[in-house]
Amino acid sequence: MEKIILFTYIGSLLILFTFGSHGFIMIYYYLKHRHKRDDFSGTIENYPMVTIQLPIYNEMYVIERLIKTTCEIDYPKDKLEIQVLDDSTDETVEIVDNIVKEYKLRGFDIQHIHRTDRTGFKAGALKEGLKTAKGEFVAIFDADFIPRKNFLHIVIPFFKDPKIGMVQTRWEHLNRAYSLVTQIQALALDGHFVLEQQVRNKAGYFINFNGTSGVWRKECIFDAGNWEADTLTEDLDLSYRAQLKGWKFKYLTDFTTPSEVPSEINSLKSQQFRWTKGAIETARKMLFRVWAAKLPLKTKIMCTFHLTNNIVFPFILVACLLNMPIVLIKNTGLYDTYFIFMSVFVLAFIASFLFYLYSQKDVYEDWRSRILLFPVFMAGSMGFAINNTKAVFEALINKKSEFVRTPKYGIEGDKDKWQDKKYVHKKFVKFSVVLELIIALYSLACVVVSAVTLQISAIPFQLMYTFGFGLVAYLSIKHVIDTNKKIAENQA
Numbered sequence: 001m002e003k004i005i006l007f008t009y010i011g012s013l014l015i016l017f018t019f020g021s022h023g024f025i026m027i028y029y030y031l032k033h034r035h036k037r038d039d040f041s042g043t044i045e046n047y048p049m050v051t052i053q054l055p056i057y058n059e060m061y062v063i064e065r066l067i068k069t070t071c072e073i074d075y076p077k078d079k080l081e082i083q084v085l086d087d088s089t090d091e092t093v094e095i096v097d098n099i100v101k102e103y104k105l106r107g108f109d110i111q112h113i114h115r116t117d118r119t120g121f122k123a124g125a126l127k128e129g130l131k132t133a134k135g136e137f138v139a140i141f142d143a144d145f146i147p148r149k150n151f152l153h154i155v156i157p158f159f160k161d162p163k164i165g166m167v168q169t170r171w172e173h174l175n176r177a178y179s180l181v182t183q184i185q186a187l188a189l190d191g192h193f194v195l196e197q198q199v200r201n202k203a204g205y206f207i208n209f210n211g212t213s214g215v216w217r218k219e220c221i222f223d224a225g226n227w228e229a230d231t232l233t234e235d236l237d238l239s240y241r242a243q244l245k246g247w248k249f250k251y252l253t254d255f256t257t258p259s260e261v262p263s264e265i266n267s268l269k270s271q272q273f274r275w276t277k278g279a280i281e282t283a284r285k286m287l288f289r290v291w292a293a294k295l296p297l298k299t300k301i302m303c304t305f306h307l308t309n310n311i312v313f314p315f316i317l318v319a320c321l322l323n324m325p326i327v328l329i330k331n332t333g334l335y336d337t338y339f340i341f342m343s344v345f346v347l348a349f350i351a352s353f354l355f356y357l358y359s360q361k362d363v364y365e366d367w368r369s370r371i372l373l374f375p376v377f378m379a380g381s382m383g384f385a386i387n388n389t390k391a392v393f394e395a396l397i398n399k400k401s402e403f404v405r406t407p408k409y410g411i412e413g414d415k416d417k418w419q420d421k422k423y424v425h426k427k428f429v430k431f432s433v434v435l436e437l438i439i440a441l442y443s444l445a446c447v448v449v450s451a452v453t454l455q456i457s458a459i460p461f462q463l464m465y466t467f468g469f470g471l472v473a474y475l476s477i478k479h480v481i482d483t484n485k486k487i488a489e490n491q492a
Contacts, residue, residue: 006335008322
């Protein structure tokens with residue numbers, strides 16, 4: 001039994017080590033290509049027709065901001081079409097209708113396309129809009145984004161290369177400083193947007209459209225098979241189908257599109273669940289095609305890492321649950337050789353740290369203060385293991401679920417509040433939160449046992465598990481309390 005536990009633990013650590021050490025590869029390519037910066041010297045000579053699609057679903061708090069900033073983009077009106085792809089079922093429909101009428105009177109080519117069945121969710125809405133889209137190019141902005149006035153003047157010149165099928169801009173975080181939750185998210189997203197996307201693109205590997213703040217060549221979308229709704233990450237899915245067709249993507253690290261990250265824990269959990277499940281669904285769908293394609297071996301390997309990195313969450317959970325028996329086994333002194341070998345797995349932690357360090361250092365002058373959040377981020381990532389493990393297994397068994405949108409509240413400054421907003425609907429503590437609390441207490445017990453048995457080397461990671469699961473559980477419970485309190489106040 002001891003050997004079964006030991007080998008299961010080592011197997012889990014090996015998976016985590018493999019994906020964690022992938023950070024060293026990212027850092028290698030980053031250092032190799034970091035001298036290459038985005039060239040914004042290109043200009044628009046003959047203005048092509050551009051369609052801007054705004055896919056929305058119940059966005060009453062942010063839709064006016066979105067339409068307003070979209071209409072403020074510096075581009076000839078006669079070369080710009082705006083589609084508000086509205087699947088809403090609440091007051092948003094009327095709000096959009098009134099705003100669209102106002103901008104039509106101002107001379108904008110803007111349409112309000114309202115669906116009532118949500119077939120295909122976001123992918124279905126985008127596909128529906130393409131049926132009538134006039135543009136040679138299609139820009140997409142989600143409701144929580146604020147496009148800059150010069151967005152098209154920056155992006156469109158890159159399409160002078162006829163092989164470019166999509167240009168993606170980097171996300172910037174409007175409400176990064178709002179709370180600990182938003183600060184951690186910003187750090188996590190920067191890892192992807194500052195380092196991973198930049199590195200993969202410059203090194204010639206596949207990248208993905210991030211669902212928003214990018215522009216597609218319409219021909220590329222059709223050539224790749226159009227939007228499909230059989231995964232929860234329709235953006236990742238189409239990105240791979242397009243690149244397998246030979247289209248090139250361009251990623252802009254040095255040009256950003258501001259956005260609002262989720263300001264409360266349940267919205268973040270929902271978003272992470274969708275991204276995790278969708279990525280694994282896309283991996284099931286696309287990995288065989290990738291390995292069957294005529295691509296260099298290293299490209300296939302990098303694609304595999306890219307599509308399957310969320311598979312680590314079940315193994316994070318397994319490693320956590322085996323902490324107690326592993327400490328007791330180690331205390332017997334019978335397997336010291338194995339534990340000496342396991343010490344190399346700390347390299348994965350170092351790789352992750354350097355990965356996020358460079359992601360901050362590349363674009364922020366205050367990177368030193370930002371990277372101090374890394375231990376909290378790592379612990380928080382562990383704390384999401386239950387939420388994201390469920391997503392992984394649902395994807396692996398092909399259990400389908402609807403596209404659950406992330407609520408947007410228009411949170412930008414410290415004074416903005418989400419507690420009394422309409423879309424805050426989690427009024428009870430879910431069973432998964434109870435499990436998170438139990439595992440936090442279990443991890444704390446592991447710390448005590450490790451201290452008593454003098455297994456000091458195990459304590460730092462056990463503390464991270466304790467803090468991570470404890471933090472996620474605490475914030476989830478606090479969310480319910482704050483929400484119910486605000487509802488009671490409004491009803492009084």
